Amino acid sequence: MRLPRILAALLPLALAACTGSLFASKAAPITTYLLTAGAPGRTSSGAAPSGVASSGMGSSGVAPAEGMSPGGASSGGGPPGGSPTGEIPVDLAILKPRVRAGLDSDRIAVLYPDRRLDYFAAARWSGPLDELVQDLAVQAFHSHAHLRNVSSDSSVFASAYWLEIEVADFQAEYSPAAAVPTVHVHLLARLGSSRGRRILSRFEADARQAAADNRLTAIVDAYERAADMALATIVADASGALGKSTGREPP
Secondary structure (H helix, E strand, O other): OHHHHHHHHHHHHHHHHHHHHHHOOOOOOOEEEOOOOOOOOOOOOOOOOOEEEEEEEOOOOOOOOOOOOOOOOOOOOOOHHHOOOOOEEEEEEEOOOEEOOOOOOOEEEEEOOOOOEEEEEEEEEOOOHHHHHHHHHHHHHHHHOOEEEEEEOOOOOOOOEEEEEEEEEEEEEOOOOOOOOEEEEEEEEEEEEOHHHEEEEEEEEEEEEEOOOOOHHHHHHHHHHHHHHHHHHHHHHHHHHHHHHHOOOOO
């Protein structure tokens, strides 16, 4: 009878001794990265020169998603109807973007020379990529476009125009010729009118930004710069199209 009592007394000690190794997680803590459109104080940080390509396309029948507001700089001379100086009297809704398969998550994507798609370990965006790009687009339009109102599709405001973005590329790309990756952001956009669900115009922006070095913080900075360049192109093109549609050319 004494042996079972001894075993019963030793069992809690044995469990306490092994608890540390049994339940302790060895996984690296996850770092979450937040991107901001047009972050102030941004410098080149020694990064390689970047490039952005833009192309405007004619109207085409495409199912509408939400809209983005066009951009424009302020100028003198008040618009007709008493609008603030330089404002285009338009309400724009930016729809939640469509995202290419493989990029539709909160993971930070990396593409290797053999076309193998992977993700940086223990790192995440602050939200799914569609929500991230939508938020950046709203920020970009608020900062650079002079529209009466810019909102996301969750807004209670009814908007006469909508902008839908499709994310074709949003990844860091390694090449055999470079030790650091280049971030590639490729966006397709459709601008439409809520009246009749018409497509008014289509735009495309393709931006590339080399990272300053091969650290994740530098790569995330390159993501932010490339997204800024691509969205600036979309804002400018959409602003021009909205100005023509309303008879108010952007300044």
